Amino acid sequence: MFSDVHDGSLWLGYTPTRCHACRQKGGHLASVESADENARVEAAIKAVVGDKASYWWIGGMDYGAEGRFVWYPLNKVVDYKNFVPGEPNNSYGAEDCLAVDSTKQYKWNDVGCNAQVEGYVCAFIR
Ligand SMILES: [Ca+2]
Numbered sequence: 001m002f003s004d005v006h007d008g009s010l011w012l013g014y015t016p017t018r019c020h021a022c023r024q025k026g027g028h029l030a031s032v033e034s035a036d037e038n039a040r041v042e043a044a045i046k047a048v049v050g051d052k053a054s055y056w057w058i059g060g061m062d063y064g065a066e067g068r069f070v071w072y073p074l075n076k077v078v079d080y081k082n083f084v085p086g087e088p089n090n091s092y093g094a095e096d097c098l099a100v101d102s103t104k105q106y107k108w109n110d111v112g113c114n115a116q117v118e119g120y121v122c123a124f125i126r
């Protein structure tokens with residue numbers, strides 16, 4: 001998996017829009033299926049914005065089945081997990097999309113799917 005990150009300013013909206021944006025670039029919204037892949041996501045983000053405090057979308061979500069996260073573009077159940085301690089907490093009953101938090105060792109938080117974050121991470125199989 002090769003990860004690339006994209007400024008989300010044009011694509012802060014709905015998850016299908018983010019997925020579509022990655023598809024148009026020939027990839028998919030990133031799944032993170034191992035510590036190694038998480039490290040690649042971290043490196044890709046740092047290459048773009050350095051150590052800036054920011055959230056970035058990855059492709060996991062628990063639409064429809066609360067607490068059961070699926071890598072949306074691949075329709076694979078999230079097996080490897082790398083959540084910030086205390087997450088996922090489905091805050092206000094309305095957090096169904098996963099983002100990495102650069103201030104928490106690039107671990108994951110579930111956040112509202114329409115939250116304004118820095119950008120999103122696409123993955124490209126090479
Ligand atoms: Ca949720």
Ligand SMILES: [Ca+2]
Nearest residue numbers: 089090109110
């Ligand atoms: Ca959360």
